[in-house]
Amino acid sequence: QSVLTQPPSASGTPGQGVTISCSGSSSNIGSNTVNWYQQLPGTAPKPLIYSSNQRPSGVPDRFSGSKSGTSASLAISGLQSDDEADYYCAAWDDSLNGYVFGTGTKVTVL
Amino acid sequence: EVQLVESGGGLVQPGGSLRVSCAASGFSVSSNYMNWVRQAPGKGLEWVSVIYTGGSTRYGDSVKGRFTISRDNSKNTLYLQMNSLRTEDTAVYYCARDPAGATFGDAFDIWGQGTMVTVSS
Numbered sequence: 001q002s003v004l005t006q007p008p009s010a011s012g013t014p015g016q017g018v019t020i021s022c023s024g025s026s027s028n029i030g031s032n033t034v035n036w037y038q039q040l041p042g043t044a045p046k047p048l049i050y051s052s053n054q055r056p057s058g059v060p061d062r063f064s065g066s067k068s069g070t071s072a073s074l075a076i077s078g079l080q081s082d083d084e085a086d087y088y089c090a091a092w093d094d095s096l097n098g099y100v101f102g103t104g105t106k107v108t109v110l
Numbered sequence: 111e112v113q114l115v116e117s118g119g120g121l122v123q124p125g126g127s128l129r130v131s132c133a134a135s136g137f138s139v140s141s142n143y144m145n146w147v148r149q150a151p152g153k154g155l156e157w158v159s160v161i162y163t164g165g166s167t168r169y170g171d172s173v174k175g176r177f178t179i180s181r182d183n184s185k186n187t188l189y190l191q192m193n194s195l196r197t198e199d200t201a202v203y204y205c206a207r208d209p210a211g212a213t214f215g216d217a218f219d220i221w222g223q224g225t226m227v228t229v230s231s
Contacts, residue, residue: 002154032216033216037155044221044222044224045206047214047218047219050216050219051214051217052215056219088154090157092216097168098157098160098169099157101147101154101155101156101157103154
């Protein structure tokens with residue numbers, strides 16, 4: 001069972017923006033940085049955001065991350081068809097002494 | 111080229127054992143935190159285990175006592191020994207690198223393509 005909660009789905013039309021939430025607790029998001037991963041259909045996950053709000057090189061600035069207290073968010077602006085994927089938040093959990101992933105959000109471009 | 115390639119997946123009966131491997135190229139497994147992450151069919155990602163540069167290890171609660179992570183520095187390869195397998199262990203198993211430096215936080219920057227493990231009678 002995931003300890004980080006995300007909405008199961010989000011959608012928007014091309015050009016619109018969507019925001020995905022990730023709710024945790026004091027032992028994970030509240031005390032550690034958050035990472036976001038994108039998983040395109042049939043492929044391995046790839047890093048999208050690290051240290052809560054940093055983009056790896058090559059990731060478009062349409063993707064942005066933020067964190068406040070025990071929650072985090074991923075914002076995608078200017079939706080494109082290529083953005084259709086599953087998105088996962090993740091963080092280290094000090095109580096579990098392990099890495100935890102969110103429940104995942106499927107983004108659909110209408 | 112920096113990459114990870116998993117192998118060793120397959121069909122195994124409940125209660126059986128299997129070892130999956132992850133060969134690294136372009137970097138040293140011993141200089142990074144190396145992880146296993148799994149994904150059951152149609153489900154989300156689940157962290158399984160990590161081995162740190164110093165050799166210490168951590169496991170998720172669902173596999174603790176049954177799975178063992180290790181590495182062979184001479185072969186630059188990561189392993190996951192899975193014993194007492196259950197049907198709920200059926201998943202694609204990915205290895206992933208945490209570069210363990212300030213430049214990437216604690217995110218996993220390189221992932222393998224995954225290897226499928228099916229536990230069924």
